Amino acid sequence: MRELVLTIGNKNYSSWSLRPYLALAATGAPFREEVIPLSRPDSKAAILAVNPAGKVPVLRDGDLVIWDSLAICEYLAEQFPAAGLWPADAAERARARAISAEMHSGFAALRENMPMDIRARKPGRGHTPAALADAARVLAIWRGCRARAQGGPFLFGRFSIADAMYAPVTTRFVTYGVELDEVGRAYVDAVAALPAMQAWVAAAAQEPWTIEY
Numbered sequence: 001m002r003e004l005v006l007t008i009g010n011k012n013y014s015s016w017s018l019r020p021y022l023a024l025a026a027t028g029a030p031f032r033e034e035v036i037p038l039s040r041p042d043s044k045a046a047i048l049a050v051n052p053a054g055k056v057p058v059l060r061d062g063d064l065v066i067w068d069s070l071a072i073c074e075y076l077a078e079q080f081p082a083a084g085l086w087p088a089d090a091a092e093r094a095r096a097r098a099i100s101a102e103m104h105s106g107f108a109a110l111r112e113n114m115p116m117d118i119r120a121r122k123p124g125r126g127h128t129p130a131a132l133a134d135a136a137r138v139l140a141i142w143r144g145c146r147a148r149a150q151g152g153p154f155l156f157g158r159f160s161i162a163d164a165m166y167a168p169v170t171t172r173f174v175t176y177g178v179e180l181d182e183v184g185r186a187y188v189d190a191v192a193a194l195p196a197m198q199a200w201v202a203a204a205a206q207e208p209w210t211i212e213y
Helices: 015-027 043-048 069-079 090-105 108-113 129-148 161-175 182-192 195-206
Strands: 004-008 031-035 058-061 064-067
Touching (some): 015 069, 015 161, 015 195, 058 069, 064 069, 069 090, 069 161, 090 129, 090 161, 129 161, 161 182, 182 195
Parallel strands (some): 004 031
Antiparallel strands (some): 004 058
């Protein structure tokens, strides 16, 4: 019987782990989670035991090992086409891939100055000019997508990989008190209402591990 296993870091801190988790949850396929706490003396060895690249998240599908959040999401879109993880329209699909790739490779200042910390509330912290410029770009992306979206509250209407890629940013904006426009607030609320997101946040609240930033 096929078994999908997703190895992730701490749910409170691992933004890269959250992304494929949401995509995998959206497929409806059963899967098993394994959590490797990060920033501990044995973390590196534990990760290397499941991924020679030494990083999480990792998806194992039988003998196949896939790492990198976006690569995992792409694999899930191919394996579970009925889930509609990319928009059906070719132009919208291209846009969704473009903004997902931008999130995957960009926004370094936002990541550095406002790391994901779901449990915390640190309003005003990390509001460097570069980080706020990144936040402004994210909000502009959301406004552009939502102006065209139909059929749901997400970036392309229904939930897609693009939403999985931006979901950790919604938590950062809450944690660090980033000012949101009406579109941004509605989108943050829509992501927060996802059952999979609620399950992730609830589990993050119960984790015993703490990483100091």
